[in-house]
Amino acid sequence: MDPFGKRQSLTDSEAGLPYDKESMAIIHLNNTTVMYLKEVTKFLAMVCFLRKESFERKVNGQNTRYACYGLIDYNFHCFKKAIQEVFDVRVQVQQNRKLLSQRRWSKLSMTNGVLSNPH
Numbered sequence: 078m079d080p081f082g083k084r085q086s087l088t089d090s091e092a093g094l095p096y097d098k099e100s101m102a103i104i105h106l107n108n109t110t111v112m113y114l115k116e117v118t119k120f121l122a123m124v125c126f127l128r129k130e131s132f133e134r135k136v137n138g139q140n141t142r143y144a145c146y147g148l149i150d151y152n153f154h155c156f157k158k159a160i161q162e163v164f165d166v167r168v169q170v171q172q173n174r175k176l177l178s179q180r181r182w183s184k185l186s187m188t189n190g191v192l193s194n195p196h
Contacts, residue, residue, distance in 0.1 A: 105129070113149060117157050125149060 100116040111132040113125040 115149075115153055117153075117160060121160070123153055123156060 102112075102114040104112040104114070106112055109129050111127045111129055113127060114122055116122050
């Protein structure tokens with residue numbers, strides 16, 4: 078795995094894509110802080126700052142990196158779902174406005190070349 082979390086085995090069709098739904102980065106900023114970056118969409122990323130001791134846990138007496146992935150990924154998926162719902166509502170509102178505008182326009186009928194209901 079490379080430092081940015083991308084998969085090493087990409088197919089020819091995936092190799093040219095600038096966005097991968099699994100794109101992520103883990104950056105150790107200093108002795109006590111870790112930055113976890115994960116893409117939500119092509120244009121939006123989630124950034125988490127963690128203390129190193131929260132990021133690396135001891136399991137059977139040994140340090141295990143990325144022990145908090147489960148909780149972070151769960152929160153990430155909840156966040157991503159909520160963001161998607163916001164964008165879905167926005168798209169629905171835009172579609173409704175367009176439909177309403179089309180209906181208003183269709184009610185304006187042409188009679189002898191003159192609009193029967195100009196306003």
